[in-house]
Amino acid sequence: MTYQTTNPATDELVERFASWTEDELESALAQVSAITPLWAATPLPERCRLLNRLAEVIRGQQESLAQLVSLEMGKLIAESRAEVEKCALGCEFYAAQAATFLADERVETDARKSLVVYQPIGTVLAVMPWNFPLWQVFRFVAPTLAAGNTGLLKHASNVPQCALAIERLVQEAGFPDGVFRTLMIDARDVEGVIADARVQAVTLTGSEPAGRSVGAAAGKHLKKSVLELGGSDAFVVLEDADLEHTVQQAVVSRFMNCGQSCIAAKRFIVVEDIAEAFVSRFVQAVQALNVGDPVNETTTLAPMARPDLRDELHTQVQASIAAGAVLVTGGEPVAGPGAYYQATILDQVAPGMVAYEQELFGPVASVIRVADEAQALAVSNASRFGLGGSVWTQDSERGERFARQMQCGSAFVNGLVKSDPRLPFGGIKASGYGRELSHHGLREFVNAKTLWVR
Ligand code: NAP
Numbered sequence: 001m002t003y004q005t006t007n008p009a010t011d012e013l014v015e016r017f018a019s020w021t022e023d024e025l026e027s028a029l030a031q032v033s034a035i036t037p038l039w040a041a042t043p044l045p046e047r048c049r050l051l052n053r054l055a056e057v058i059r060g061q062q063e064s065l066a067q068l069v070s071l072e073m074g075k076l077i078a079e080s081r082a083e084v085e086k087c088a089l090g091c092e093f094y095a096a097q098a099a100t101f102l103a104d105e106r107v108e109t110d111a112r113k114s115l116v117v118y119q120p121i122g123t124v125l126a127v128m129p130w131n132f133p134l135w136q137v138f139r140f141v142a143p144t145l146a147a148g149n150t151g152l153l154k155h156a157s158n159v160p161q162c163a164l165a166i167e168r169l170v171q172e173a174g175f176p177d178g179v180f181r182t183l184m185i186d187a188r189d190v191e192g193v194i195a196d197a198r199v200q201a202v203t204l205t206g207s208e209p210a211g212r213s214v215g216a217a218a219g220k221h222l223k224k225s226v227l228e229l230g231g232s233d234a235f236v237v238l239e240d241a242d243l244e245h246t247v248q249q250a251v252v253s254r255f256m257n258c259g260q261s262c263i264a265a266k267r268f269i270v271v272e273d274i275a276e277a278f279v280s281r282f283v284q285a286v287q288a289l290n291v292g293d294p295v296n297e298t299t300t301l302a303p304m305a306r307p308d309l310r311d312e313l314h315t316q317v318q319a320s321i322a323a324g325a326v327l328v329t330g331g332e333p334v335a336g337p338g339a340y341y342q343a344t345i346l347d348q349v350a351p352g353m354v355a356y357e358q359e360l361f362g363p364v365a366s367v368i369r370v371a372d373e374a375q376a377l378a379v380s381n382a383s384r385f386g387l388g389g390s391v392w393t394q395d396s397e398r399g400e401r402f403a404r405q406m407q408c409g410s411a412f413v414n415g416l417v418k419s420d421p422r423l424p425f426g427g428i429k430a431s432g433y434g435r436e437l438s439h440h441g442l443r444e445f446v447n448a449k450t451l452w453v454r
Pocket of ligand 1: 156208211263
């Protein structure tokens, strides 16, 4: 795939970027490799000072960055602004916490002194998706640079200007040249970078096929890897849920970012007693969404990021309907230019259907009706994925008991699944392995070294 900016709201090709030559890649790798030991030796307070400065630089350009995100992948402008702010907060979080997360840990043994010390491992490659084109990268950049590692980015080919903007922001904050570089390379060249002796680890956020490919390359070359892959999160509505609040949150969780979030609620597992009432209110709320230009402040449903993704989603919807799912609203691409898809609800989704088994990465909600709480839990866990999940009930103790049994990396009670720098983020099963954010994320890419002194 070549790098290009195409406006998803209009299909207009804005700009094309050539992929790098071998020489250009070699020059970037050499630059990063040269700075890596110097950056590792830079005192932590200085690394943290620069991260705080990075937060200021990001905030200073909030509007232009937000406009760029909306231009390249079609997000609602208000969501783009919130994404920019989250990047600044992520930098500040690691600037404030790195000293605690990286502090030596004394352990009593038979030694006079024994401890765990957390040391940088070198250069980490990040392969990133387009759906949160700034936040996905900053949640890698902040802990990586705080830990004293250097970073490389291979971003998704439809957000090249965001990729270049991130490199520029790091430079403008005053970090030494080369501690973070954007590589304009094709996906097929990723394995070569993983194999390179100057690269010590790789993290990928993206689809399952990309995860398999990067995970295999990391294994082949014995490099540490973290994989943040797809999800088909359960949104479990028990019969005692607060219906109005639950429906409102269901709409946000499924249709935010035009449904293109790994932790969006995708499978609405609803207990039969409340299902009719839930579906009718859900349909009403979804039909009120206002499809339009993402930079228009009154729009509430943006286009999808690319027409091919929209077409793939439509194929999944059609296959599900052919297999017996009931189309309650939407179900068609929106006529005219742009990668728009109608806000869609499928009811009576059942095992074997595409909407039950696969991830639907767009504005389509699948309702699965179940007899009771026990069946809700069984269905919730009967997924290849295990990223996040939520349960909705007015009895929070019941909710917590349920959430503890959900097979996923993040389980929320009466709240939609979201990432928070203070809490670990990641999945199990086909949703990947490893964690981002909190001290868990930072410690994925450090050498937890035992130091033993008699
Ligand atoms: P994608 O097609 O897998 O692309 C992600 C990144 O991987 C892009 O930079 C892409 O480059 C690259 N890539 C693709 N195939 C590759 C390969 N064989 N080897 C090396 N790199 C490869 O995913 P996407 O469509 O951008 O994102 C949507 C998916 O990401 C969904 O499944 C979503 O759930 C998941 N996601 C997960 C999380 C999480 O934290 N768990 C967060 C966000 C999204 P090109 O663009 O050049 O192809």
